[in-house]
Amino acid sequence: MRVALFITCFNDTLFPQAGRATVQLLERLGHTVEFPEEQTCCGQMHFNTGYQREALPLIRRFVQVFGQAEVVVAPSASCVGMVREVYPLAAQWFGDQELLAEVEALAPRVYELSEFLVHRLGLEDVGAYYPHRVTYHPTCHSLRFLHVGDAPLRLLRAVRGLDLVELPAAEECCGFGGTFAVKNADTSLDMLSDKVRHVLSTGAEVCVAADNSCLMQIGGALHRQRAGVRTPHLAEILASTEEEAFV
Amino acid sequence: MTDVPGTTRKRQPLPTFQSSARVALNNTQLRHNLHKATSTIREKRRRAVEEMPDWQELREAGRVIKEQTMLHLDHYLVELETAVQRAGGQVHWARDAEEANALIAQIAEQHHAREVIKVKSLTTDELGLNRALAEHGISAIETDLAELIIQLAGESSSHILVPAIHKNRAEIRELFLRTLDVQQLSDEPGELANAARAHLRKKFLSTPVAVSGANFAVAETGTVCVVESEGNGRMCVTLPKVLISVMGIEKVIPAWQDFEVFLQLLPRSSTAERMNPYTSLWTGVRAGDGPQEFHLVLLDNGRTQVLADAVGRQALHCIRCSACLNICPVYERTGGHAYNSVYPGPIGAILTPQLLGVEQAGTLPYASSLCGACYEVCPVKINIPQVLIYLRGRVVRQQQRGRLRERANPEWLALRWLARTFASRTRYERAQRLARLGQLPFTRGGMIEKLPGELSGWTILRDLPAVPAQSFREWWRERAQTTQTQKEEQP
Numbered sequence: 001m002r003v004a005l006f007i008t009c010f011n012d013t014l015f016p017q018a019g020r021a022t023v024q025l026l027e028r029l030g031h032t033v034e035f036p037e038e039q040t041c042c043g044q045m046h047f048n049t050g051y052q053r054e055a056l057p058l059i060r061r062f063v064q065v066f067g068q069a070e071v072v073v074a075p076s077a078s079c080v081g082m083v084r085e086v087y088p089l090a091a092q093w094f095g096d097q098e099l100l101a102e103v104e105a106l107a108p109r110v111y112e113l114s115e116f117l118v119h120r121l122g123l124e125d126v127g128a129y130y131p132h133r134v135t136y137h138p139t140c141h142s143l144r145f146l147h148v149g150d151a152p153l154r155l156l157r158a159v160r161g162l163d164l165v166e167l168p169a170a171e172e173c174c175g176f177g178g179t180f181a182v183k184n185a186d187t188s189l190d191m192l193s194d195k196v197r198h199v200l201s202t203g204a205e206v207c208v209a210a211d212n213s214c215l216m217q218i219g220g221a222l223h224r225q226r227a228g229v230r231t232p233h234l235a236e237i238l239a240s241t242e243e244e245a246f247v
Numbered sequence: 248m249t250d251v252p253g254t255t256r257k258r259q260p261l262p263t264f265q266s267s268a269r270v271a272l273n274n275t276q277l278r279h280n281l282h283k284a285t286s287t288i289r290e291k292r293r294r295a296v297e298e299m300p301d302w303q304e305l306r307e308a309g310r311v312i313k314e315q316t317m318l319h320l321d322h323y324l325v326e327l328e329t330a331v332q333r334a335g336g337q338v339h340w341a342r343d344a345e346e347a348n349a350l351i352a353q354i355a356e357q358h359h360a361r362e363v364i365k366v367k368s369l370t371t372d373e374l375g376l377n378r379a380l381a382e383h384g385i386s387a388i389e390t391d392l393a394e395l396i397i398q399l400a401g402e403s404s405s406h407i408l409v410p411a412i413h414k415n416r417a418e419i420r421e422l423f424l425r426t427l428d429v430q431q432l433s434d435e436p437g438e439l440a441n442a443a444r445a446h447l448r449k450k451f452l453s454t455p456v457a458v459s460g461a462n463f464a465v466a467e468t469g470t471v472c473v474v475e476s477e478g479n480g481r482m483c484v485t486l487p488k489v490l491i492s493v494m495g496i497e498k499v500i501p502a503w504q505d506f507e508v509f510l511q512l513l514p515r516s517s518t519a520e521r522m523n524p525y526t527s528l529w530t531g532v533r534a535g536d537g538p539q540e541f542h543l544v545l546l547d548n549g550r551t552q553v554l555a556d557a558v559g560r561q562a563l564h565c566i567r568c569s570a571c572l573n574i575c576p577v578y579e580r581t582g583g584h585a586y587n588s589v590y591p592g593p594i595g596a597i598l599t600p601q602l603l604g605v606e607q608a609g610t611l612p613y614a615s616s617l618c619g620a621c622y623e624v625c626p627v628k629i630n631i632p633q634v635l636i637y638l639r640g641r642v643v644r645q646q647q648r649g650r651l652r653e654r655a656n657p658e659w660l661a662l663r664w665l666a667r668t669f670a671s672r673t674r675y676e677r678a679q680r681l682a683r684l685g686q687l688p689f690t691r692g693g694m695i696e697k698l699p700g701e702l703s704g705w706t707i708l709r710d711l712p713a714v715p716a717q718s719f720r721e722w723w724r725e726r727a728q729t730t731q732t733q734k735e736e737q738p
Contacts, residue, residue, distance in 0.1 A: 007719050009669065013679050014712060016719035023723075035723050041669040046662055048617060050639030054666040061670065089633065093558065093640075144619035173576045177616025179658075184614065185704030186269050190278075190580045191616070192708070220709030223694060 001121075002032045004069035006110070008079040009041040015212040017232075018075045021239035021246050022113060026073070028239075029126060038065045044082040047090060049179045059090055063102050071120070072110040075235045077142030077210045080112040085145050112142060113235055114210055118151035124158045129242040131161030135204035137195070137218065139211040140173050152210055152234055159237060165202045169194070176217040188217075196221045199229060210234050261603075264610040267585040277413055281582050284412045289573045291519035292624070299515070308508045309627040313564035316501055317554060323466040323499045324545060330469030334531020336541040341493075343548050348379035351458060351491055354542055355385050358489055360456040366473055366480040367391035368460025369567060370493050370546060372404060372589045373602075376458070387458065388450050390479040392443050399426040405583030405591065408517050408569040413582050447479065457483040457538070461494035462566070463509060464543070467502050470530045471543065474513060474523045481525050490529075490538035495546050497554075497563040509566060512626035516568035549602035558637045562598045564627045571621035571631060577614055586611060593621035597634040605641045612638035657701050676720070683714045 003026055007019045023033050043058030062083065066072050074080050084107045091100035117123045136156060142148045156164050175181065175191030195218055199207045205228070209215050212233050219231030232247040240246040271277060296302050316323055328338045341347035355363055363380065365371065365387050377387040377398075389398045393411040397404055400422050404410030411419070420434040429442050459480065463472040471492050473480050484490055500509065514523040532541050554560050572578045572592030583591030588599040588608065596615060600608040612635045621631040646659070668674045689695045695711040697703070705711060717725075 009675070012719040013682065013714055016715060016717060016722055019719035020722060035720070037720060037723075038672050040672060040675045041665075043669070046666055048636055048639070049658075049662065050612075050636070050641075050643035051659075051662050051666070052640040052643075054662060058666065058669050086636075093637070140616070140618040140620075144623055171620075173616050173618035173620070175576070175616055177618070180613065180616045182702065182704040184265055184268065184577075185707055186265070186272050187577055187580055187614075188616065189708045190272055191576050216712065217709065220705075220711055223710040224696070224708060 002034060002070045003116075004066055004072045005033050005035050006039060006042075006066065006072050006074035006079070006083075007035070008074055008076045010079075011075060011212055011233075014216070015233065017247070018212055018235050021233065021235040022073070022075045024246070025126065025235060025239045028241075029121075029123070034069075036065050036069075042079045042082045044079060044086070045178055047082070047086060052090065052093070056090065056094060059087055059103075060099065063087075063099065063106060066110070067102060067106055069106075069109065071116070072106075073113055073116045074110070075113045075210070075233055076212065077112045077139055077146050077148065078213055080110055081141040081145040083107060083110045112146055112148060112210060114142070114152040114155055115146065115148045117238075118154055119148075124154045126155065126158070126238050128159040128238045128240055129161050130159050130237045130240045130245075132206050133163040133165060133202075133204045134206045134208055134237070135165050135167045135199060135202040136170070137167055137174065137199070137207055137209040137214065138170055139209050139214045142210045143171060148210070152208075155234070155238060156208070160242070162237070165204050167202055167207075168198045170198075174214050174217050176214050178213070181217060192217055192221050196225070196227070200227060205229060206237075207231050208234050208237055260607045260609065261587040261599075261611075264581075264585055264587075264614040267587055268581040268614070271581045271585045276415075277582055278580060280413055280415050281579055284409065285573045285579045288519060289570075289624075292516060292570060292573065295515040295519040295521065299511070305508060305512055306626055306628050309512050309566075310564065310629075312500065312505050312508060313627050314561075316499060317497070317560055317563060320496065320499070320554065323501055324496055326466040327464055327469060327499050328545070330465075330467065331471075331531060331541075331543050332469075334469045335533075336469065336531040336543055339542060339544045341544050341546045341548070344374040344379075347374050347493060347544055347546050347548070348376055350542075350544055351376060351493070352380055352383040352385065354489065354491055355380065355456050356383065358455055360385060360454070360489075362386045362388055362450070362454050363456045363458050363491075364388050364390050364450055364454045364483050364487065365394070366457065366459035366483045367394045367410075367475065368458070368493065369404075369407060369589055370460045370495055371458060373548065374493070374546070376493075388447075388454070390447050390450070390483055391475070392440060392477060392479075395443055395447070396422065399423075403584065404589065406569060406572060407567050407590070407592070407594075408572075413584070451479075451482045451486050455487050456489045456491065457487040459484055459490065459492045461492050461498050461543075462513070463500050463506070464494055464498055465501075465503050465505070466499050468530055470503070470528050472506070473527045474510070475525045475527075476518060476520075476523055478525050481527050484527050484529060485537050487538060489540045489542075491542045491544065493544040493546055495548070495563075496550055513566055513568055516566075516570040516624070516626040553598075553601045556601070559597070559601050559634055561629050562594070562601055562634060564629050565594050565598065566627060567594075568626055570624040570626065574620045574624050575615075576618060576620070577616065581614075586614065593631045593635075594629070597629075597631055597638060600638055600642075605638060605645055609642045609645070612636075612642060661701070676718075679714070679718050683716070686713055689713075 011018045043055035046055035087103040174195040175188040181188040215231040222229045236247040389395045396411040406412040416434040514520045578592040590598045596611040617632045668678045690713040698706045
C-alpha cells in the first residue's frame with residue numbers, strides 16, 4: 001500500500017525518531033512510504049485554544065496536501081483525532097460546504113498508526129523484538145476520540161521478549177491537554193503526579209503510548225525526578241527487531 | 248448562605264479558575280475527600296451502567312428527546328402552562344433571578360410565612376433565593392441533608408448532587424455539635440442523619456410553604472417531577488399548604504412516556520442506583536390531598552440566549568446527574584468551588600459562561616484537558632469537549648474585539664506568529680532551525696529544565712526535550728539523497 005506519512009509538526013520538530021521508526025516499520029511490512037513535504041501543522045493547537053479563524057487556513061492546507069493520498073498514517077492519535085473529529089466540525093462552524101465535502105471524503109482514509117496496523121491491515125505481530133518491562137498509557141484521544149480500543153495492546157502483546165505490565169488507573173488523563181498544561185499548570189501537574197505515581201508503581205522501565213505529546217508530559221516529569229523510566233513512542237518499540245534495537 | 252459569585256448578574260468577571268484552583272489544590276484534605284468520593288461513585292456508576300444492555304440506545308433516545316424539545320420549546324412551554332392551569336395550578340413566567348425571587352417572596356408573604364422549607368434545588372441556588380428571601384425577613388430552610396450541612400456551615404455547594412462532597416464525616420460531626428441542639432454525637436453516618444432528621448421533623452410539620460425545583464415537567468399533563476434519595480423532598484411536596492416549584496424552561500419534556508427514558512438514565516448516572524428511592528410526581532392540586540395551592544415558576548435567566556446558539560444549546564439538555572463531575576480529572580482535584588458557579592465541573596464549564604456571558608466566565612472553558620471522559624458518561628450525550636472548544640473560540644473572539652491591551656497578550660501574538668509560520672513550508676522549516684538556535688541558552692544535556700516567561704509553567708515540575716539536531720524532514724531528505732547517490736553509483 002502507498003502510505004502518505006503525516007508526521008505532525010510536533011514529531012517532525014521534537015521527536016523525529018518516532019517518524020523514522022514509523023517509516024522503518026511500514027517499509028519492513030512491505031509498504032511504500034511517501035512524505036509530502038508541504039505538510040506543516042494540522043491546526044489543533046490553534047483550534048482547541050480558541051483561535052479557530054487562525055486554524056482554518058491550516059485545515060485547508062492539510063486537505064490540499066493529503067487530499068489525493070490512498071491512506072494517510074500518523075504516529076499521533078491526537079492529530080488524527082483533529083482531522084477525523086474536528087475538521088468536519090470546523091467546516092460546519094464556518095459554513096464551508098466545499099471544505100466539508102473534502103474533509104468527509106478524506107477523513108476515513110486517515111489513520112493513527114496502531115489502528116492502521118490492527119484494524120486496517122489486520123496485523124498484530126509485526127515481527128518486533130523488545131526485551132523490556134513495559135507499561136502502556138492509553139492516551140485520551142486514542143481511547144475516547146479515535147476508539148482504537150486495545151489495538152496498541154494487541155501489538156505490544158505480540159512483541160517478542162516484551163513484558164507488559166498493566167498501568168493502574170490507565171484511562172485517566174495525564175494532564176497535558178495542549179495549552180491546558182501551561183494555562184492551568186497547577187491542575188495539570190496534579191494530574192501528572194498521580195500518573196507518574198502509577199507508572200512508577202508498575203516497576204516498568206519503559207512507559208509507552210501512541211502520542212508523543214502525552215509522553216512529553218509524562219516523560220518530562222519522570223526525567224525531572226531522575227526516575228529512570230524512559231518514554232519511547234509505540235512506533236519505536238514496534239520498529240525494534242532482534243537484528244536492530246531501535247530504542 | 249454566603250455570597251456565591253455567579254448567582255446574580257454582576258459586571259465584575261468571576262475570579263479566574265486558575266487562581267481558585269490553586270487555592271483548592273493546596274488543601275490536601277479536600278483533595279483526599281474528593282478523590283475518595285468521586286472514585287467510589289464513578290466505580291458504582293460504571294457497574295450500574297454495565298448491566299444495561301441497551302444503555303447506548305437509551306442515551307441516544309435521551310439526546311434526541313432533548314434535542315427535539317429544544318427545537319419546539321415555545322410550543323411545549325405553552326402546552327405545559329395550559330395543562331398546569333387546567334389541573335388547578337398557577338403558572339408564572341420569570342425573565343431573570345430578580346423577577347423569580349420577587350414572585351416567590353410575594354407568594355410566601357401572602358401566606359404570612361416567616362419560614363419556607365426547601366427541596367434541594369440547583370435552580371434556586373442559581374437564583375440566590377435564600378438570600379433574597381432573607382431580605383424579606385423569610386428564612387429558607389434546606390431539608391436535603393447535604394444542603395443542610397452547607398447551610399449550617401455558611402458555605403456554598405461544591406457538587407450538583409452531593410453539595411457537601413468536600414466535607415468528610417468528622418468535619419460534619421463537628422459542625423452538627425456546634426450548630427444543632429445535640430449533646431453527644433459520633434461520626435457514624437446513621438447517627439449524623441438522625442441528628443439532622445430530628446432537627447428537620449419539627450420544620451416539616453409546622454411550615455406552611457415549601458419551595459422546590461423540578462427535574463422534569465410533562466407538557467401534555469402538567470405533571471411536575473422531583474427525584475431524590477432521602478424522602479425530605481416528598482415531605483416538602485406533600486405536607487405544606489402551599490407549594491412553589493421553580494424550573495428552568497429547559498426542563499420540560501413533551502410526554503409522560505418520556506419518563507421511560509429519563510428515569511432509567513438519571514438514577515444510574517447520578518447515584519448509581521437502578522431506581523432512586525423517591526420519585527414524586529404531582530399534577531396541579533387535589534382537594535383534601537397535599538398542597539391546596541400550587542405555583543409553577545418558569546425561569547429564563549439567560550436560557551433563551553443559550554437556546555439561540557446552535558452549537559452551545561446542547562448544554563440545556565443536561566438532566567443534572569453529575570456523572571461528568573465525578574469522572575472529570577480536573578473536578579476530582581479542584582472540587583466545585585474553584586468554578587465559582589452554582590454549576591461546577593464540565594457541565595458548569597459550558598453552562599456558566601453561556602448563562603453569564605463569556606466576558607464574565609472566560610476562564611471556565613479552559614478548565615479542561617479535553618480528555619473526553621465527560622462526553623463518554625453523559626446520559627444525554629452532550630458533547631462537552633466540543634462545546635468547550637467552541638466557547639474558547641467565543642472567548643478569543645471577544646478578546647480580539649477588545650482593547651489593545653487585551654489584543655496584545657503574549658498568547659495571541661505567539662499563536663498568530665505560529666499560524667503564519669505553519670502557513671508556509673519555507674517559514675516553518677526556517678522556524679525549526681531558529682528553535683534549535685534559540686533554545687541553546689536553556690539546554691543542558693539534551694534537555695531543557697527552565698523555560699522563560701509564559702512557558703515557565705511547563706518547567707515547574709517537568710523537563711522538556713531539546714529540539715534535536717535533525718528534524719524528521721531533514722532526515723527524510725538526507726535518506727532520499729543517499730539512496731539516489733547509491734543508485735547512481737551502481738551501474
